[in-house]
Amino acid sequence: AQSVSQHNHHVILSEAASLELGCNYSYGGTVNLFWYVQYPGQHLQLLLKYFSGDPLVKGIKGFEAEFIKSKFSLNLRKPSVQWSDTAEYFCAVNAGGATNKLIFGTGTLLAVQP
């Protein structure tokens, strides 16, 4: 069965620190990968997505990610975090099939201290 692992459950950083959140998936075929963010009290918003092509993906709000096929990973990065990046971050994958259901990781709660 397909699964997604996010190894960091809680991350606390100071402003201007660099961020890297890990995401690994288990599926041998073609996958589409997503990072969503959920700010406090708000809905899931798409940060970035990887479908194919250039493994370096740029998203919104200065986020980027690198797809490493050999490691089954799409790690999320931001060179310098801000207090406003405090949120929960979810990695998700779909592997097609009958529909594009998303399989989510457990989420990483990021707290950025001013």
Added chain:
Amino acid sequence: EPEVTQTPSHQVTQMGQEVILRCVPISNHLYFYWYRQILGQKVEFLVSFYNNEISEKSEIFDDQFSVERPDGSNFTLKIRSTKLEDSAMYFCASSESGVGPDTQYFGPGTRLTVL
């Protein structure tokens, strides 16, 4: 920018009661989804819907659950007889095509509390 909307934002109900959660997907989207997130757990797929039919459902989506598109804009999730374990945040999502690479856009969620 078009958004998925959901009502109500919070629903409190007694065990055994029926609830209907409502969603308005983005207008030109054709595929609709329901997910739920029990407090402290991951977001889980419940069901997908296309062309007035269920495309796929998870094992969570048992006979107590049903979905409907009653008109051209709304997409509803009904829980016939709620249980305590149905307490969760329910998210609606929609996507344009649902095949191949496609992006799902989520609504703000309905927090369901079953007492």
